[in-house]
Amino acid sequence: MQLITDLACELLRRTPHRSAGIKTTTIEQSGVLIQTTKVTSTTAARDLGKPVGVYLNLDTTHAKPRHIVHALHQALAPLLTKRDKILLIGLGNDKFVADSLGPRVLEQVKIGERLVTFEPSVFGVTGINSVQAIQAMTRLVQPSAVIVIDSLVSATPTRIGTNYQICTSGITPGSGIGRDNQTINRKLLGVPVLAIGVPVCTLMTLPQNQIYHVVPKDIDMVIHDCANLIARSLNTLVWQNSYDVTKP
Numbered sequence: 001m002q003l004i005t006d007l008a009c010e011l012l013r014r015t016p017h018r019s020a021g022i023k024t025t026t027i028e029q030s031g032v033l034i035q036t037t038k039v040t041s042t043t044a045a046r047d048l049g050k051p052v053g054v055y056l057n058l059d060t061t062h063a064k065p066r067h068i069v070h071a072l073h074q075a076l077a078p079l080l081t082k083r084d085k086i087l088l089i090g091l092g093n094d095k096f097v098a099d100s101l102g103p104r105v106l107e108q109v110k111i112g113e114r115l116v117t118f119e120p121s122v123f124g125v126t127g128i129n130s131v132q133a134i135q136a137m138t139r140l141v142q143p144s145a146v147i148v149i150d151s152l153v154s155a156t157p158t159r160i161g162t163n164y165q166i167c168t169s170g171i172t173p174g175s176g177i178g179r180d181n182q183t184i185n186r187k188l189l190g191v192p193v194l195a196i197g198v199p200v201c202t203l204m205t206l207p208q209n210q211i212y213h214v215v216p217k218d219i220d221m222v223i224h225d226c227a228n229l230i231a232r233s234l235n236t237l238v239w240q241n242s243y244d245v246t247k248p
Helices: 008-014 042-048 065-079 101-106 130-141 219-240
Strands: 022-029 032-039 053-059 086-090 115-118 145-153 163-167 193-206 210-214
Touching: 008 032, 008 042, 008 053, 008 163, 022 042, 022 065, 032 042, 032 065, 053 065, 065 163, 065 193, 065 219, 086 101, 086 130, 101 145, 101 193, 101 219, 115 130, 115 219, 145 219, 193 219
Parallel strands: 086 115, 086 145, 145 193
Antiparallel strands: 022 032, 032 053, 053 163, 163 193, 193 210
């Protein structure tokens, strides 16, 4: 059975933990379980199914909201140092609740000279390729770094709305459901790219290879709460502390 997921921590199931080029560590912080996976070789990246980079998974199942915000801030801070401007991208479709995490985050962040936002939406709504739109906006804004927010797919229902993945390798929209889209990363945009995502659904394969998205009944509250926590952590990070994206 194929493992369909965007989470590096779940892809480790099919990759030996002692594989050269893959290192994992886990710590607990105020109820948040933080697993860091470092992929350092192209061979390990191929085996795992994720590009070379650092992947942090924050399991917040047993944490209070304020501790989640703090943990997100603490996880992002080592990956960021002082920069002049960040372009924050909210991927997704705000007309489809389960795919609206990115746009919902943008609604709650404080914009200004140090942080600008862009919502490219999806091709089905705008008729414009979202990756090309992001490239054009990056050239226009000329940010020092790009942060991308998106909804993710998990193979484990209990991770929906409770796990946050932060990675330094960028993001490929739709990769969890097999779409062969272009990766939004440093190579594409010419600046460091950091991706933040939350699993909001699992997938079931039905007869005739049909794919069915399974989301919780309270998906609207899941998106609302996760977007709020991400926005609060970003507001604190950008406006109250120095920031930047990690060295490649």
